[in-house]
Amino acid sequence: MQTLIEIQQQLLPDLLVVMRKRYLILRQVMLSDMVGRRTLAASLDMTERVLRAETDFLKAQGLLLIDAAGMRISEAGKRLLEDMEPFYKTMFGLSELEERIRHHFGLKQVVIVSGDSDSSPHTKRELGKAGCAVLSKAMKQNDVIAVTGGSTMAQVANQLTTQTPFKGNWFVPARGGLGESLDYQANTIASTMAKRTGAQYRMLHVPDHLGEEAYTSLMQEPNVREIVEVIRSARIVIHGIGDAMVMARRRRVDATVVEAMEAEGALAESFGYYFDRSGAVVHKMLTAGLRLEDIMETEVVIAIAGGRSKGEAIAAVMHFGHDDVLVTDEAAALEIAAIIDKEEQEASATSK
Amino acid sequence: MQTLIEIQQQLLPDLLVVMRKRYLILRQVMLSDMVGRRTLAASLDMTERVLRAETDFLKAQGLLLIDAAGMRISEAGKRLLEDMEPFYKTMFGLSELEERIRHHFGLKQVVIVSGDSDSSPHTKRELGKAGCAVLSKAMKQNDVIAVTGGSTMAQVANQLTTQTPFKGNWFVPARGGLGESLDYQANTIASTMAKRTGAQYRMLHVPDHLGEEAYTSLMQEPNVREIVEVIRSARIVIHGIGDAMVMARRRRVDATVVEAMEAEGALAESFGYYFDRSGAVVHKMLTAGLRLEDIMETEVVIAIAGGRSKGEAIAAVMHFGHDDVLVTDEAAALEIAAIIDKEEQEASATSK
DNA sequence: GGTGCGTGGACGTGTAATGTCCCGCATGCA
């Protein structure tokens, strides 16, 4: 059985967005007692014109009183705010979280699905769906999309569908082979995505982790070189995020290297790199795939990861600061919010 | 305390309209099992193109399955319809009623406010407000608006406000003096409305009910004649509806005439005329105000009346068939719906 | 009486919604 809100989300996905917008306007006016349009627009981060459309509407509904001196809330508006209070958190809790995380890390967009991917396969599926929606929106024609491996990315690949085939688009793996199971290989995922969207794909058949010698000689190979250049020119990168130690072990990284990384505080792994708590890269190395400098120049970088246990790792990668969009779940988002809280407290403590 | 639905009706009435539209599409598809776009558009009374936009959306949401053979509902869509069922009536019950009544009497628009004006002054105020909204929307520049008397019309006049003054507009009484209390006189109401909207007004200082001789001689008077011509040229008429016997008594109509009218089945009164159950006019008479033929040619005729006790009278006037818009309340609307039911049953019984 | 902030009106522009027409295709009937 679904609640009214869940039904509405399906039937009118932007209902909550509009509702929240109007609610916030009303609340802001209430708090400001009497306020002008420009001031209000600034404090709500809206353009003056769209705010005006909304206030005109709220006035017509009798929730707002507007006269030459400015705007104030009506009795009916006050009552509405009070009555809406109990619904606010369940309705907009996630939107609020999204906005908070988006703002703190300077991202373009944050999407949070409810639940915890660690414990619920259903949430993981939803996470995949949300990832698809974001990716589909980002894709244009003749794009190159670099994808990483991992179970979450595999989930995205399985959810991907499209009405109009993206014929001119290329899916490529972001990195070479990483010694994981076949299903979670970047190569596998890139090919699945391409097949499901009617796009093309290319594979990179080299191990990711290379010594300098092997790297140089492989890059002499014309066909390797060619695909590597395609990869590095990707306009969109979509990647998962993992726990550093778990990933290192799964990838059979040298025990000594693992120890070194642990000593340096490695916490998160993403597109083959390891990050510490502050988002600094631990252990940079040669790779045939995407390099850090490529990521920094990529137009759209989408991170997708969920589950309570991944919260810290996600925050670390976000600190790295080159992502544009984050798709995650409620459990991870709450962890991230807690980390933000702590950081802000520390920041205010040191500033004193 | 308001429910979430009530809050939404205030905060996003526009979106709820969209929601209803999508719900009805989904339901129609469900009932039709498998149906084409053109057929569906016809049965929902929508243009093909807007239906297409909606079905594309519903398909993207996974609620509708579309293939070369036609459209059918998906499992998720079926579930959504079931889950929405309990909310439907509270959300759209009034819209449903509006549409039903609108369609049955061939009106352009029906507006229903919740409650019963007979028992709740609050509902009566809301009725007034709704009437204002309709009237404001209908008014253009340099219009002549004829208004009748009555307590409901007085309520409309008291609620009327406007941001932009309607300078070139004229409010006039639809009929002459009718021996009611001053507050409910058409003259009074016309002047109140004019004052509240910054418009002009003219008065008609003659008794409404006239013998042939008096009528002829009064119409010789140039200033009477002039205002009468203005009245009869009104582009908008807004009128109340009353119970025939109550109004006749209040207006001190001759006892013999009252008896005659009662014998003829007089049920409702509006703009000075008396109607029987089927909307036929009982007792036509000379008047210095609006005549029936004027009403028939008026561009916009707005009826406004509410309260359970008025239901029958409203239905009678609607049968008369020259109104464009009806503004009423829930209690009256339910009475009207019951009458429609009965009529339709009788109609189907005779057709057999 | 000046100054600043307020609303509301006007207007140009770009984009999304809509009306219209058409195509290729599957299906069912002759």
Next chain:
DNA sequence: TGCATGCGGGACATTACACGTCCACGCACC
């Protein structure tokens, strides 16, 4: 087996609307 019908979906011109921008005017406060 062939033909007609009705299907979804693509294309495109037109329209309507939302939005950014600018300005006039009025009110309150200094």
